[in-house]
Amino acid sequence: MEGCRLSGGGREAVRYGTKELMTTVLRLLLGGVFLYAGITKIAAPTVFAGSLAAYKILPYFGNYLVASILPWVEALCGLLLIAGYRVKAAVSLIIALNIVFMAALASTIIRGLDIDCGCFRQGGEKTSAWTALLRDVAFLITAVVVMTGTKTKEKKFF
Amino acid sequence: MRLFNKSLLVEMALICLLAAVLGFAWNHQLLYNAWTGKATATSPTRNAPVAQGGVPLPAGLMQVKEFYDRKEAVFVDARDGTAFAASHIIGALSLPLGETEVKLPQFKAKVPQTTLLVVYCNGYDCHDSMDLGKKLLLAGYRTVFVFEGGYPEWKDAGYPVEGGKP
Numbered sequence: 001m002e003g004c005r006l007s008g009g010g011r012e013a014v015r016y017g018t019k020e021l022m023t024t025v026l027r028l029l030l031g032g033v034f035l036y037a038g039i040t041k042i043a044a045p046t047v048f049a050g051s052l053a054a055y056k057i058l059p060y061f062g063n064y065l066v067a068s069i070l071p072w073v074e075a076l077c078g079l080l081l082i083a084g085y086r087v088k089a090a091v092s093l094i095i096a097l098n099i100v101f102m103a104a105l106a107s108t109i110i111r112g113l114d115i116d117c118g119c120f121r122q123g124g125e126k127t128s129a130w131t132a133l134l135r136d137v138a139f140l141i142t143a144v145v146v147m148t149g150t151k152t153k154e155k156k157f158f
Numbered sequence: 159m160r161l162f163n164k165s166l167l168v169e170m171a172l173i174c175l176l177a178a179v180l181g182f183a184w185n186h187q188l189l190y191n192a193w194t195g196k197a198t199a200t201s202p203t204r205n206a207p208v209a210q211g212g213v214p215l216p217a218g219l220m221q222v223k224e225f226y227d228r229k230e231a232v233f234v235d236a237r238d239g240t241a242f243a244a245s246h247i248i249g250a251l252s253l254p255l256g257e258t259e260v261k262l263p264q265f266k267a268k269v270p271q272t273t274l275l276v277v278y279c280n281g282y283d284c285h286d287s288m289d290l291g292k293k294l295l296l297a298g299y300r301t302v303f304v305f306e307g308g309y310p311e312w313k314d315a316g317y318p319v320e321g322g323k324p
Binding site: 042045046047049050051053054056059060061063064065067068069070071072073075076077080086088089090092093096112113114115116 | 166169170172173174176177178180181182184185188189192193215216217218219220221224282303306
C-alpha cells in the first residue's frame with residue numbers, strides 16, 4: 001500500500017513537472033513573439049503609423065501616438081515573459097492587447113477593408129485580417145495558459 | 159479568485175508608463191512633427207531608409223486630405239488612361255502602371271525627386287498603386303505614400319474630383 005501511494009505521488013510530481021515545463025516553454029515562445037513584434041515596429045514607427053491609419057479607427061495624431069508607445073509595451077511584455085519577472089502583469093497586458101487587436105481586425109473584416117494587419121515587420125508581405133485574427137486567437141489561448149499556469153512567488157510592489 | 163487584484167493592475171500600469179516614457183523619448187521628433195501636421199517619412203532621419211528601402215508608406219484618407227489641402231504632395235493616378243480621363247482627383251497626374259516605362263521619363267522631367275508623392279488607384283483591392291509606388295522609389299523619389307482607399311474612397315468622401323485628359 002505504501003508503495004502504491006508513493007508511485008501515485010510520483011505520477012503527480014511528473015504531471016506537475018510536465019505542466020510547469022509546458023508553461024515555461026509557452027511563456028518563452030510568447031515572450032519571443034511579442035519582443036520580435038515590438039522591435040520590428042520600434043524600428044519603423046512611421047510605417048507602423050501608416051498601418052494604423054489604414055484601419056481608419058484613430059485620428060491623425062492618434063496613429064502616431066499609438067505607433068510610438070504600443071511597440072514598447074509589446075517589447076517590454078516580451079522581455080518580462082522571457083525573463084520570468086512580473087509574468088502575470090506582462091501576460092495580462094498581452095491578453096488585453098490581443099483582445100484590442102482582435103476587435104480592430106474584426107472591424108476591418110466587417111467594414112470590408114482589405115489592408116495589411118501591420119502586426120510584425122512593417123511594409124513586408126501583406127497579412128490578411130482573417131490570418132491575423134486566427135493568429136491572435138492562438139496567442140490569446142497561449143497567454144491564458146501561461147496566466148493560469150504561473151504561480152505568483154514574487155514580492156508585491158504594493 | 160479575483161482575476162485582477164490591485165497589485166497586478168499597478169504593475170500593468172507601471173509597464174505601460176515605462177513604455178510611454180520610452181516611446182516618447184524614442185519618437186519625440188516624430189510626435190512633434192505629427193502634432194504640427196508635418197509627419198512624413200523624411201522628417202525623422204532614421205525613418206528615411208524605410209521609405210527608401212523600396213516600400214511606399216501607406217496613408218489613410220485623413221492624412222491624404224491634409225496633404226491635398228496643404229498642397230504638400232503631387233497625386234499620381236496609377237489607373238489606366240480611360241479611368242483617369244473619366245474622373246480623377248483634382249490636380250493628379252496620370253502614370254498608369256502598365257505604361258511606366260514609356261511615361262516615367264516624362265514624369266521625372268516634370269516632377270522633382272524631392273516631391274512628396276501620393277499614389278492611388280481603385281481602392282483596397284487594387285495593388286497597382288503599391289507597385290507603382292515601388293517603381294517611383296526605385297526611380298529616385300524619396301517620399302512616396304500609397305493611398306490605399308484610392309479614388310473610390312476619395313470620391314465617396316465627397317472630396318473634389320475632375321474629368322480630364324490622360
